[in-house]
Amino acid sequence: xxxxxxxxxxxxxxxxxxxxxxxxxxxxxxxxxxxxxxxxxxxxxxxxxxxxxxxxxxxxxxxxxxxxxxxxxxxxxxxxxxxxxxxxxxxxxxxxxxxxxxxxxxxxxxxxxxxxxxxxxxxxxxxxxxxxxxxxxxxxxxxxxxxxx
Numbered sequence: 696x697x698x699x700x701x702x703x704x705x706x707x708x709x710x711x712x713x714x715x716x717x718x719x720x721x722x723x724x725x726x727x728x729x730x731x732x733x734x735x736x737x738x739x740x741x742x743x744x745x746x747x748x749x750x751x752x753x754x755x756x757x758x759x760x761x762x763x764x765x766x767x768x769x770x771x772x773x774x775x776x777x778x779x780x781x782x783x784x785x786x787x788x789x790x791x792x793x794x795x796x797x798x799x800x801x802x803x804x805x806x807x808x809x810x811x812x813x814x815x816x817x818x819x820x821x822x823x824x825x826x827x828x829x830x831x832x833x834x835x836x837x838x839x840x841x842x843x844x
Contacts, residue, residue: 721767724758724780729760731786747816755812762804770797 733752742748767777772793779835790798 703832717771718768720774720777721772722764722783723769724777725736725760725764725767726791728780728786729756729763750814754815755808756768758812759805759808763801766797766804770800772797 733756736742736752737749737785742752776789776792779792780786781790790801793801
């Protein structure tokens, strides 16, 4: 009986902590990254004064966290990138550590989640973001940006 107890204690002592698994590291890193990014979006630009857009952010955040955490795990983001997302104040530098393919998937999946959330906000009639005019149109300036009237 004593041997069984010693083996059980040894097994528990040698097992990895849950936060040490790649999935848990990705979850923590992505949660922080999304929380910081969404907070920045809420406080600056057109989203800062638009309750509908803030609702969109609130609705998109959980799905974005789940999507990016899964991507972090399946794409095996480098440990230094995960650590960067968990601790850096300059998140754009963290993305620089991803391969071209990883970064493309990151961007594609982020845009997909945000577009779905934006469409939902528009579909509910609680907000609308006007599309940009096509480049070269009369409403676009020489740089392609919309010109104020």
